[in-house]
Amino acid sequence: MKKENKLPENQSWMHRSGRKIAALVFWMAVLVGYQVYVYKNGLTAVSVMNQLLGLMTDRFWGPLIYILLYSIRPLILFPSTFLTLAGGFLFGPVLGVLYTIVASNTSATIAFLVGKYFGQGIIKEGSSSNFIQRYAERMRENSFATVIVMRFIFLPYDLVNYLAGFLRIRWRPFMLATLLGSIPGTIAFILAGASFERFEGGVPKLNPATLAASIIIFIGSLLLSRFFKKREEIA
Numbered sequence: 001m002k003k004e005n006k007l008p009e010n011q012s013w014m015h016r017s018g019r020k021i022a023a024l025v026f027w028m029a030v031l032v033g034y035q036v037y038v039y040k041n042g043l044t045a046v047s048v049m050n051q052l053l054g055l056m057t058d059r060f061w062g063p064l065i066y067i068l069l070y071s072i073r074p075l076i077l078f079p080s081t082f083l084t085l086a087g088g089f090l091f092g093p094v095l096g097v098l099y100t101i102v103a104s105n106t107s108a109t110i111a112f113l114v115g116k117y118f119g120q121g122i123i124k125e126g127s128s129s130n131f132i133q134r135y136a137e138r139m140r141e142n143s144f145a146t147v148i149v150m151r152f153i154f155l156p157y158d159l160v161n162y163l164a165g166f167l168r169i170r171w172r173p174f175m176l177a178t179l180l181g182s183i184p185g186t187i188a189f190i191l192a193g194a195s196f197e198r199f200e201g202g203v204p205k206l207n208p209a210t211l212a213a214s215i216i217i218f219i220g221s222l223l224l225s226r227f228f229k230k231r232e233e234i235a
Contacts, residue, residue: 024118027075034076049082056090063091063099070103074111074158080104081189088193093210096190101179104186108161108178115165136167143173145228151181152225184221188214 038048052069056062070083084104087096139146147169150160164174191214195207 027114031076045079045082048078049086052083053086053090056086063095066090066099067103067106070100071106071110074107074114074161077158080107080157084186084189085193088190089196090193093187093191093194096194097187100186100190101183104157104182105175105179108157108182109175111158111161112165112171112174115162116168117165119166119168136169139164139167139169143169144177147174147177148181149225149228151178151185152221152228154185154221157182184217184224188218188221191217 038044052065056065059065066083066087070080070087073080073083084100087100087103090096091099143164147160147164161178191210195211195214196205
C-alpha cells in the first residue's frame with residue numbers, strides 16, 4: 001500500500017491561504033503607513049485634501065490625478081465625500097460629474113475585487129448553513145435592488161463595495177446598481193462642491209441656486225430609496 005502524504009491541517013491552511021495573508025499584510029502596511037504619515041505630520045482628512053487640491057488646481061493633468069486618486073482611495077480608506085466635493089469645486093458641475101462617475105465606478109470595482117479575493121472560499125454559493133451565508137444568498141438573488149437601495153440611502157460607499165465583493169454577489173448587477181444608484185448622490189455632492197465658487201479672504205463664496213439644487217437632489221435620492229425598498233418588500 002502506498003503511504004499517503006498529507007500535510008498537517010494547519011500547514012495545509014497556511015499553504016492555501018499564503019497569498020491572501022501576504023496580500024493582507026501588504027494592504028495593512030500601506031494603510032498603517034498612511035495613517036502614521038498623517039499622524040506624525042499632524043494632518044487631517046481636510047488638510048490632506050488641501051494638499052491634493054494644490055496638485056490638481058489649474059493644471060492640465062488635474063483630471064487624471066483626480067481619477068487616479070479617487071480610484072485607489074479605498075485602499076487607504078480615504079473618505080470619498082471629500083474628493084467628490086473637491087471634484088465639483090475644481091471642475092464644475094458638468095465635468096465634475098463626468099470625472100467622478102468614471103473615478104467612483106473604478107474605485108468601486110477595485111474594492112469589489114479586493115473583497116471578492118479575500119472572501120473566496122469563505123462564503124459558498126447555494127449554502128445556507130449560517131446567517132452570513134443565508135444573507136449572502138439573499139443578496140445574490142436580489143443583487144440589483146439591494147445595492148441600489150444602499151446607494152440611494154448613502155451607506156458608506158467603500159463598505160458596500162467591499163461587502164458586495166466579500167459576499168460574492170454577481171458583478172454585473174452590482175456595477176449597474178452602483179452606476180445608476182450613485183448618480184443622484186454624485187450630482188448632489190458635486191453641486192455642493194461647485195456651490196463654493198471661490199474663497200475670498202479665507203471665506204467661501206456660495207452660489208445659493210447650486211447649493212439648493214444639491215439639497216433637492218439629495219432629498220430626492222432618499223425618496224427613491226424608499227420607493228425601491230417598498231418594491232423589494234412587495235417582491
